[in-house]
Amino acid sequence: MDLKDIQNLIKFVAKSGASEVKLETDDVKITIRTGSETETTYVQQVPMQAQMPMQQAMQPAPVATPAAPETAAPKAEENSKYITVKSPIIGTFYRKPSPDKPLFVEVGQTIGEGDVLCIIEAMKLFNEIESEVSGKIVKILVDDSSPVEFDQPLFLVDPS
Known part of the structure; x- marks a missing residue:
């Protein structure tokens, strides 16, 4: 050749x-x-x-299949009335201050500004993540002890 x-x-x-x-x-x-x-x-x-x-x-190059628009649109509309609390840092998400302590927040719980929602461990430092809004926890989007990225959604809060 x-x-x-x-x-x-x-x-x-x-x-x-x-x-x-x-x-x-x-x-x-x-x-x-x-x-x-x-x-x-x-x-x-x-x-x-x-x-x-x-x-x-x-x-052949992998072909991306588009998500079904009918299922994505209602979820977006449903979540649009909620405030999304996002991770301010990269680290490991924890719902409790320690394994033997109770959870910081649960679904359905009412929170106020400044309430601790979770802890994110970054480089052996445990950072308390406080709520910037008042409302009711609708959904927790991350599992306990899971890695999280910067700006990743953690909680959905209903401000009403």
């Missing part, structure tokens, strides 16, 4: 939309990966004593 054949193969793979192509012949092994801004091509000469059968595998 000469350089021109390899270049044509790279162009073909880029146009086809495949994410990865592997081609093995008696003397050459080629892997072409696309999907980023630059294409990655590996060409390896196979030693003559290790004769390998020709193999070509094309894997």
Whole structure:
């Protein structure tokens, strides 16, 4: 396989939309990966004593299936009347101050501004997350002892 054949193969793979192509012949092994801004091509000469059968595998790019709009729209409307309390930091979410203590808040409980909702542990520091709104806890969106990201929704609060 000469350089021109390899270049044509790279162009073909880029146009086809495949994410990865592997081609093995008696003397050459080629892997072409696309999907980023630059294409990655590996060409390896196979030693003559290790004769390998020709193999070509094309894997199409994964196709994302859109979520059903009928199910997403009512949930968004239903949750729009609630205030979402989000995580201010990255860490581990805890619903109790310690394993033998009661939960900070439960679904249906009325809270006020400044009430502690949970603790988020970040780098061995336990940060109390206080409510910035008054209302009733409608839903707790994170399981106890779960990792949380910055700005991840933690609670839904009904302000009425």
